[in-house]
Amino acid sequence: MENKEQILKNLTGKNEEAAQKAAFYLINNSDSELFSMLASKTDFLFDFVRNNVNKRIEKAVNKKNFKNIIKFFNTYSPYYDGLFANILATHATQELTDEIFELLQKGTEEQKTYAAKYFSYIPDTVALEDLSKYAFSDDEYLSYNAAQALGQMQDDISFDIALSMLENNDDFDKLKAVKFFTAYGRNFPLKEIFAAVKSSKMPENISGQIPYMVSLMELLNSEYKPDTLITIDYIIIGLGEILPLSDIFQFELFEVFENLICLNSSDNEYSGKISEILLSSLLKFKEFCSNEEYIFDEDKNTKQEINDIYKLLNSQNDEFWNNQKIFVLKEFETSDDRIISAINVVKEYNLTESIPLLKNLISSKNEIVICEAICALKHFGVDNEIDLKAVTSSIKNPNIKAIIENN
Numbered sequence: 001m002e003n004k005e006q007i008l009k010n011l012t013g014k015n016e017e018a019a020q021k022a023a024f025y026l027i028n029n030s031d032s033e034l035f036s037m038l039a040s041k042t043d044f045l046f047d048f049v050r051n052n053v054n055k056r057i058e059k060a061v062n063k064k065n066f067k068n069i070i071k072f073f074n075t076y077s078p079y080y081d082g083l084f085a086n087i088l089a090t091h092a093t094q095e096l097t098d099e100i101f102e103l104l105q106k107g108t109e110e111q112k113t114y115a116a117k118y119f120s121y122i123p124d125t126v127a128l129e130d131l132s133k134y135a136f137s138d139d140e141y142l143s144y145n146a147a148q149a150l151g152q153m154q155d156d157i158s159f160d161i162a163l164s165m166l167e168n169n170d171d172f173d174k175l176k177a178v179k180f181f182t183a184y185g186r187n188f189p190l191k192e193i194f195a196a197v198k199s200s201k202m203p204e205n206i207s208g209q210i211p212y213m214v215s216l217m218e219l220l221n222s223e224y225k226p227d228t229l230i231t232i233d234y235i236i237i238g239l240g241e242i243l244p245l246s247d248i249f250q251f252e253l254f255e256v257f258e259n260l261i262c263l264n265s266s267d268n269e270y271s272g273k274i275s276e277i278l279l280s281s282l283l284k285f286k287e288f289c290s291n292e293e294y295i296f297d298e299d300k301n302t303k304q305e306i307n308d309i310y311k312l313l314n315s316q317n318d319e320f321w322n323n324q325k326i327f328v329l330k331e332f333e334t335s336d337d338r339i340i341s342a343i344n345v346v347k348e349y350n351l352t353e354s355i356p357l358l359k360n361l362i363s364s365k366n367e368i369v370i371c372e373a374i375c376a377l378k379h380f381g382v383d384n385e386i387d388l389k390a391v392t393s394s395i396k397n398p399n400i401k402a403i404i405e406n407n
Contacts, residue, residue, distance in 0.1 A: 004034050011038065011056065012049055023056035030068035032075065039077035046299075054083050066091040073103065076110035078141055081117040089121035097124055104130050109139055116145035123152040132158045136165075136176050143176070147183035154186070163189055166196045174200050178209045188213045194227035197234065198337070204238030207231040211251045220259055229273045232256060233341060236281050240294055246302045254309050257281065261316060264324065272330030273338065278313065279324050279345050285310040325351055332357040336366045343372045347379050355380055362391055371400045375407050 011022035026034055042050060057080075061069070069084050088096060097118075104115035104127055116134060119127045127149065134146035135158050150158045158180070165177035166189070174196045181188055193210065197203045210216075210231055219228040235243065235251060248254075257278070264274045288294045289310045295303050331342035332354070339361065346354040354376070361373035374391065377383045388404075395401040 004031075004037060007034060008037050008041065012041070012045060012053055019052070019056050020059065023053075023060040027057065027060040027065050027068055030065075030071035032071050035072040036075040039075050039080065042077060042079045050079055054080075057083065058087060061087050063091060067096070070099070070103075073111045073114045074108065076113050076141060081114055081141075081145065084114060085117040085121045088118055092122050097122055097126075101127055109142060113139070113142045113145055116142060116149055120145060120149040120152050123149060125153055128153060128155060131155075132161075135180055136161070140179070144179065144183045147180045148185065151184035151186055159184065159187065163192060166192045171200050171202045175202055175205050175209075178206050182209045182212045190214065190219075190224055190227075194224060194231070197227070197231060203234045204242045207234035208238060208243040208247065211235075211247075215252060216256050217252055217259065220256070225270070226273075229270060229277065230338075232260075233273070233277050233280075236277060236284060239284065240288065245288070245295065245298055245306065248302065248305050248309070254305065254312065257309060257312055261312070261320075264327065265320065267323075267327065271327040272334065272342075275324035275327035276331055276338075276342050276345050279321075279328060279349060280341070282310075282313045282321075283348055285313060325349060325353075329354060329357060332361070336364070336369050339369055340372050343376050347376050350380075352380060355382055359386060362386055367395055367397050367400050370395065371404055374404050378407055 007022045007025055010018040011026065013019055025031065026038075038053070042053075045053070066087060069087060072080070072084065088100070100115045100118045101124075103111040104119070107115060112134065116127075116131060119131060131146040131149050131153075132155065134142050135150055137143040137146070147158070162177040162180040162184070165173045165180075168174060168177075178193055178196060181193065190213075193206070193213075197206050197210075200206055210219075216228060216232060219225070219231075222228075235253075239245060239248070260274050260278055264271050264278065268274075285306065288306050295306060298306075328342055328345055328351070331338050334342075343354075343358070345351075346358075358373045358376050358380075361369055364370050364373070370391065374383060374386075374388070377386065392401055392404050395404065
């Protein structure tokens with residue numbers, strides 16, 4: 001048969017006869033080198049090509065050769081673990097489950113990751129102890145697949161472990177716990193997760209997991225609406241830096257913004273927070289659309305969605321945006337973290353109406369709020385109207401004091 005580069009080209013190509021022939025070759029010969037080549041290339045394939053490859057591989061498998069897939073377990077790819085697990089589950093026997101279980105116990109990290117996926121399709125509790133051990137692994141693919149399998153088994157013990165981790169002081173433990181619940185896929189402890197968002201120094205990372213549990217649109221219409229607005233704010237902050245831009249589809253941001261625009265067409269109990277989200281989002285999406293480096297590597301669907309969101313925001317009339325600039329001042333009467341977000345917005349939009357409110361913040365007990373307020377007053381050129389020396393002398397944190405003095 002042709003060289004492996006040509007076989008791979010056929011497997012991912014348009015000629016269906018040649019592609020299927022290549023898939024049969026891959027499976028019948030359990031060619032792990034060819035699969036490794038495929039796995040390394042899959043990141044760069046279009047979704048429809050990946051789907052075609054999966055269908056071709058699945059068609060090439062039968063009851064005589066299905067175990068050949070296990071030879072591919074030395075090269076992990078998130079694009080194929082579900083496919084392989086589904087194929088093996090279709091042909092599952094006790095002998096096969098025992099073999100996969102042995103890989104889960106003694107295999108390489110890659111083999112364990114595939115094996116964990118298998119047990120999310122065949123939830124045999126013989127694997128429970130090992131899955132519980134791997135569910136909080138530093139290897140994200142292994143931990144995800146293990147947690148997913150535990151969710152299928154409805155394992156309460158690992159669930160309770162993750163729940164307790166949400167209260168840890170270690171932010172990485174909190175994030176591991178939230179990712180566990182995303183994969184576990186049921187009984188989401190939203191109250192505790194939202195609390196973790198507020199207490200974490202990595203709120204953008206945690207917030208980015210929540211839409212994978214429950215739709216933001218659903219949450220906006222629930223008792224968690226105030227927490228959801230905070231989550232949306234962190235998602236916008238993290239988008240394009242901490243959170244990939246392609247996540248905008250999972251986040252349903254176009255629909256979210258439509259909803260928030262409708263809500264904030266008039267004053268309401270949430271108008272302060274919503275206005276802060278909308279005003280900061282307008283600037284952020286303008287930056288995405290005007291700076292090619294942000295979206296250069298994104299696919300055309302993501303680019304189009306970003307443009308559509310910016311058009312939606314930018315199409316609101318002057319009266320709407322003038323109202324948002326009034327509403328956002330209400331945020332100065334809320335919690336410290338929300339006040340800081342509001343300060344950033346009033347600086348970006350040069351809202352001089354905020355100056356009296358900024359002056360009031362100088363008496364805050366939160367040194368970070370004081371620092372941000374002084375920096376904003378300097379931005380507006382009115383810092384001479386406060387006793388800056390007296391304020392800085394009361395600041396205990398030397399780093400914050402240095403920022404105030406050198407800003």
